[in-house]
Each structure stands twice: as structure tokens, then as C-alpha cells.
Amino acid sequence: MKQPLVVGGPLGVARLNGRGVRHPPLPVPSPAASPAAADVPEPAIVVRGLHKSYGATDVLRGIDFEVHTNEVFGFLGPNGAGKTTTIEILEGYRQRSAGDVVVLGADPGHPSRAWRRRIGLVLQECELDPLLTVRETLSLFSSFYASPRPVDETVALVGLAGERNARVRTLSGGQKRRLDVAVALVGDPELLFLDEPTTGFDPSARRSAWNMIEGLRSLGKTIFLTTHYMDEAQHLSDRVAILRGGRIVAIGSPAELAEGGGQTVISFRLPPGVGIDAVRANVGGQLDVSGAQVSLRAADAQRALYELTSWAERERVELSGLEARRPGLEDVFLELTGDGHD
């Protein structure tokens, strides 16, 4: 089933129009619906026209997306965009105001015990009993599930074998977060919600977390990931959705989103005493200034570079740190969620 996509927005990427879109009926799981349906696996998550308001405040203003089975789906957006509200609706913690949501074939608004057995959650700001050991914690949580994963195997999977008899309160922040992931995995779920799983990690801990998440994907899990780190989303996600002001403003693979604009990012530093206006007067393209750091987005990179460097040569201005690169997910994210949008 095709999403109602509006292709060819300002960045040329697939954009969803949150308002005024007629939503197709939900693909309610019914085996007899069509003969071809048997070949295509049911999406793990289907969201159509999801609205949520708290009193008079609209937090989600009609969002649509699907998460395919065995996909890593990155859900991105600035603080306050509605990420946590969305994830908590999908997890069965919040009731939606309007729209249709199907998670693993069921409505998360009425979470059943059988449904809970099939999902694993890594939440923000949820601690574990500090007085139990790593092994005890996982044994306790595994007792909630019908066919849990072996405890010692799960401990090893998240790299905590050396700490299995340590009390939770003695673990470092990164070790605690890995135990969070182990607790989410011990029930051997099909679908994992990872809400900012690497916040507060140092770079090497983040790398090993990435390896772990890639390992989960190869185990056949479907992963719904939120993160503030665009390199993480780009590295791990098969597809990402970018949320802003309660609407999805872009959805697609990181490569599609980054290259959809066809724009090249040229960045450099201006020496002291040289105003940005001089650049603006001589070079075409969109300029963003942050301190002395300037980034220039241009569709025609060759021409922009020529204009920029010939102006600099004429005026004897030194452009330190000059580089031209293909835009990454971070550039798209900043473009779509930066100032001036709300």
C-alpha cells in the first residue's frame, strides 16, 4: 500500500502532507483480503492520521507512517516535536485522540498480555532496582514471559558478562543502558522500541551499541529507534521519519533524504573583519552562518565554488577549512527543523 506522498517539495524529497490528506482505510489484518497479501509480510506498525491533544494543545496533528518487519526505523525530531508522545502511544502507555494505529496486528490502545509478550521497550528515565544484580534483574523480568531468552545468553549479548553478579547501582551509565536493552530483549520480542538508547554514551560505547543494534536486526527484530544523534540514525536506520511540530515533514531512507535535494554543502570559516554580506553579494546559494563558520548550500556546486573562490582571490580573503561535501542526514534535519519553521 502506497503512502500518500507528495514528492518534489523544496528539497525534492518525499514529503508527507499532514493536513488535508484523505487517509486510505487501514489494512486490517484479514488473511482473505487478497491472494497477494500472503507474500508481503504485514507491516509491524501502521499509523494513519494519528492525532493527540492535551487539552487545547495539539501535540500530534495527523501523522502517517508504516514500519516494515525487520526494519530499523529511525524516528527523529527536535525536542517537543511529539516523538515521546508518538512512541508512548505505540507502546500502549497513552491513548490517542484520533486516527488508527496497528502495532503487530493489534490496537496498542488496548494492550493485551499476549501483545506485550511480543514487544520490548527501552524507555527514557526508567530505572531498575539498584539492589538486584544484573543476573537477578534479568531472571526476574524473564519470569514475565512465556518463552524467554536464556538469561546468561542475554547478558552476553549486551556485553555485560563480566558484570553479571554486580548490583545494578554499581554499574556505569553506559552499562545501565545496556542492561535496559537486555531487559527489553529477555522476552525475545519481535518488535523493539529503543527510545534514545545511547544518550550519555561516550563515542566508543556508542559504537558498540551500534554493533549490538545491528546484531538485533540480523536476528530478525524490527526496531523503532529515536535518537538525537543524526550520525546514529544515518548509520543504523533503513528508513527515517522526521517529525516537526506534530507532523512528519520527511520520510525515506537516509540516503534518499540526504540526496533528494541534490544540493552540495560548501563550508568554510570567514576571517575576522570580513562580513557575510560581501559573500552574499558575490555568491549564489543559501547561506547559513554560525559564528565564523559559514555553510553554503548550492544545487550547482561547481558554479558556487567558482564564485566563492574567485571572490576570495580577488579580495585576498583566506577561506580556512574550505570543504565541499554531499549533504548528510544532519543537514537535512537542520534544514527541515531549524529556526524559522514554527
Add this chain to the structure above:
Amino acid sequence: MTDVQLALTQARYGLLTAFRTPRTVVFGIAFPVVMLVLFDSIFTSGSDTVRFAGGTLTADAYFTAGIAAYSIGLSSFTTLAIGLTNQRETGQLKRLRGTPMPAWTFVAAQLLRSAALALLTTAALMAIGVIAFGVDVSAEHAIGLVVYLALGIAVFAALGIAVTVFTPTVDSASAVGPFAVVMLSFISGVFIPVDQLPHWLESVGKVFPLYHLADGLQTSLLTGGGSTGLSAANVTVLALWGLAGFMIATRRFRWEPQAARG
């Protein structure tokens, strides 16, 4: 694993945590034991007696039963109020809610853990009373003791769960939990025999469940007459408080942190 086994597993881990928490061990178990030894050693001589509604009891036996009631208040009400508020505010309950764990096994595990701690402490108190102070605890007292112990644990646990509705932070639970039990102990015939209380203060004490739990346990220790020590007034007041706690707990209990979050 059946759900009953699950509740037992959760209770076992709850006890493990309890014994690793100095507060539970010191205030819930050691404190009542030390108090009983002090009260029966310092404030009474072997021939002292206390007159109360049920009859006349030796002071040693009176304090043994009273402090048993006090320890049930601590191990059920206070420990649950602080422990559950802490688990809620640190997100532990929210996480549990996201698992297939049924809510009832969690509540049952809390009750079982409170009961185990209360029985352990009460058994220690009774043993000290019998061995060191010659308190008469025998088979004829068993029915009353068992009924009041079970009722007391259930009522105070229900109230301990209910009070978390009114304690948004661990600090508030840590203030309310112990304060309520200690204050009531002064007017419920636990620290001070009821025959030494002004009449109006005893009337205030009678409104609350601790008075009736202490009175029930004390009446159960009376010798002779073949009475079970069960009184309609004690059982009724305890049951009403338990029902109120149960209603509030089932209607208003929250699994998610209540303090404002970003």
C-alpha cells in the same frame, strides 16, 4: 510458569531487595525487637499489669502484643508507602507496566513480602516475650493471633498502597510513612498503656486501625475463659479501613512518575 509461581517469584525478589535495604532491616525488624527489650526491661516489673477493654494483662505481655502491632504497621504500611513511591518515581513501575506481568501478581507479591517480614518480626517478638519475659503464648491464643496478624497485614498493606496516591515524591512518603505509625503508636496502646491515656486521646486513637490491631493482639494474649479474643469492634474497624485502602488503591493507583517531567 503459572501466575501463582510468578507472584511467588516476585515476592522472593522483593524480599531479597528488602534484606539489602538497611532501612527495612533496621527500622522494620531490629527497631521493634530492641524496643520490646527496652520496654519490658525498663518500664515494667514482672508484677505490673495493664487494664484495658478486654481485661487485665501483664505489662510484659501487653507491650509484646502492642509492639507486634507497631511492627506490622512498619513492615506493611511504612515499607510499602516508601518503597512503592520510590519505585514509581524512578520509573520502575512504568517499566513493569510495559511487560506482560499482570498487575495482580505485582500486588500479591507486595502483600506476600509484607506478610513475610511481619511474620518474621512478630515471631521474633513473641519468642523474646516468651523466653525473656515469661509471656504466656500458647495454643489457646493461636486463633486470635493468626486472625489479627493476617487482618493487620492486609489492612496496613492496602493503606500503604493507597497512601502512595497522596505522596508525589519519595521525600513525602518518607515523612508520612513512619510519622503516621509512630504518632498513632502513642495513642493506640503500643508505647503507652491505654489506662494511662486521657479518655479523649484514647477516643481519638480508637478511630484508627492501629488501636484495634494492638487491642486485638493484646486481647488474644489474655489467658483463661476460652475466649478467642476476637471482638466485633476490632474486626469491623480494621475491615473498614482495609476496604477504604483497597478502594483508593484500586481506583487511584498510578504506575507512572507523578513529579513533573520534561
